[in-house]
Amino acid sequence: MAEQKSIILSGMRPTGQLHIGHLSVLENWAALQNDFTCFYMIADWHALTSDYDDTRRLADYRRTMLLDWLAAGLDPGKASLFVQSHVKAHAELTLLLGMNVPLSWLERVPTYKDQIQQFAKQGKDLNTYGFLGYPLLMAADILLYRANLVPVGEDQGAHLEFSRELVRRFHHLYQTDVFPEPLPKYAKVASLPGTDGRKMSKSYHNDISLCAGTKEIAEKVHSMITDPARIKKTDPGHPDVCIVYQYQIIYNETEEAEIREACSAGQIGCVECKKKLSAILDAKLAPIRERRENYAQEPERLEEILREGDDNANRAAEETMVLVRRAMQI
Numbered sequence: 001m002a003e004q005k006s007i008i009l010s011g012m013r014p015t016g017q018l019h020i021g022h023l024s025v026l027e028n029w030a031a032l033q034n035d036f037t038c039f040y041m042i043a044d045w046h047a048l049t050s051d052y053d054d055t056r057r058l059a060d061y062r063r064t065m066l067l068d069w070l071a072a073g074l075d076p077g078k079a080s081l082f083v084q085s086h087v088k089a090h091a092e093l094t095l096l097l098g099m100n101v102p103l104s105w106l107e108r109v110p111t112y113k114d115q116i117q118q119f120a121k122q123g124k125d126l127n128t129y130g131f132l133g134y135p136l137l138m139a140a141d142i143l144l145y146r147a148n149l150v151p152v153g154e155d156q157g158a159h160l161e162f163s164r165e166l167v168r169r170f171h172h173l174y175q176t177d178v179f180p181e182p183l184p185k186y187a188k189v190a191s192l193p194g195t196d197g198r199k200m201s202k203s204y205h206n207d208i209s210l211c212a213g214t215k216e217i218a219e220k221v222h223s224m225i226t227d228p229a230r231i232k233k234t235d236p237g238h239p240d241v242c243i244v245y246q247y248q249i250i251y252n253e254t255e256e257a258e259i260r261e262a263c264s265a266g267q268i269g270c271v272e273c274k275k276k277l278s279a280i281l282d283a284k285l286a287p288i289r290e291r292r293e294n295y296a297q298e299p300e301r302l303e304e305i306l307r308e309g310d311d312n313a314n315r316a317a318e319e320t321m322v323l324v325r326r327a328m329q330i
C-alpha cells in the first residue's frame with residue numbers, strides 16, 4: 001500500500017493586496033503542493049478578530065487573495081484553495097475545543113497582551129472574545145484537517161505550540177487519539193524591508209505590490225533610501241546601510257557582489273544601481289502579473305476553483321468531525 005502523504009494546512013488573513021514580501025511564503029507553499037496533500041485557507045474569520053468593525057472590503061480582499069495566490073503559482077489542481085468561512089466545521093470544532101481549553105492558556109500566548117496594547121494605541125479595542133480566541137480558532141483550523149505540518153513564519157511558533165498542547169489535552173480527556181501533533185514548518189524566508197527601511201506594510205505605503213506594473217516598480221525603487229552620505233557618484237558608498245542593496249542581495253544574486261564592490265569604490269551611481277534592481281523586479285513580477293490578469297478575466301473559473309477547494313476541505317473536515325463528536329459523545 002502506498003504510504004499516505006503528510007497533510008499540510010496553512011492560511012493567511014485576507015486584509016488587502018499582497019506584496020513582494022509575501023512572495024517567498026507563497027513560493028514555499030507552491031513547492032510543497034507537489035509532495036504533500038495541501039490545504040491553503042483564506043482565513044476570513046481570522047480577519048474579523050481584529051477588523052470586526054469594518055467588513056466592507058472583506059469580499060474584495062478574499063477575491064484579491066485568491067488571485068494573488070494563483071498568480072504566485074499555487075495550483076488548484078494540486079492543492080485545495082478554500083475559504084475558512086465556507087467550512088462551517090471550523091466553527092463547530094472551535095466551539096467544542098473551547099469547552100475544555102483553560103482560559104490561562106489563551107491569556108498567556110506571548111503576543112496576546114502585547115497586541116491588545118498595540119491596537120489600543122490606534123484607538124482600537126481588542127478586548128474581545130474573538131481576539132482572545134484567535135489561537136483556538138487557529139488550532140481548530142489545523143486539527144480539522146489532521147494536519148501534520150504547518151508552514152508558518154516564526155512569529156506563529158507559540159500558536160503551534162498551543163495547538164500541540166490542545167491535542168494532548170484532548171487525547172487525555174477523551175482517551176482517544178484523533179489528531180497528529182502538528183509541527184511548524186519554517187522556511188527560510190528573506191526578511192525584506194519596505195522601501196523606507198521599516199517593516200514592509202501596505203499601511204506604511206512602503207510596499208511593492210504583487211501586481212505592481214513596470215512604472216510603479218521603477219517609482220518605488222526610485223524612492224528607496226540609499227546611503228545618505230553619498231552625494232556624487234564618485235563618493236565611496238556603504239551598501240550595508242542601503243535598502244537598494246538589501247534587495248540586490250535577495251533578488252540579484254549574480255550581480256550583488258559586483259555591485260557591492262563598485263559602490264564601495266565609488267564606481268557605480270545610485271541611479272544605475274536602482275535601474276538594475278527595477279529591471280530585475282520587473283522581470284520577476286511580469287509572469288505573476290500575467291497569470292493574475294488571465295485569471296481575473298475568468299470569474300467563473302475562480303468560482304469553480306473555490307467551489308472545488310471548499311468541497312475538498314468540507315469532506316476532509318467532516319471525516320474529522322465524526323471522530324471528534326464520537327470522542328466527546330455529542
Ligand code: TRP
Pocket residue numbers: 009010011012013043046137138141142150151152156
Ligand atoms: N495566524 C496566521 C497568520 O497570521 C494565519 C492563520 C490562520 C493560519 N489560521 C491558520 C496559519 C492556520 C496557519 C494555520 O499568519
Ligand code: SF4
Pocket residue numbers: 226227230237238239242243244245259263264268269270271273274
Ligand atoms: Fe545603494 Fe547601489 Fe547607491 Fe550603493 S550604488 S548606495 S548599493 S543604491
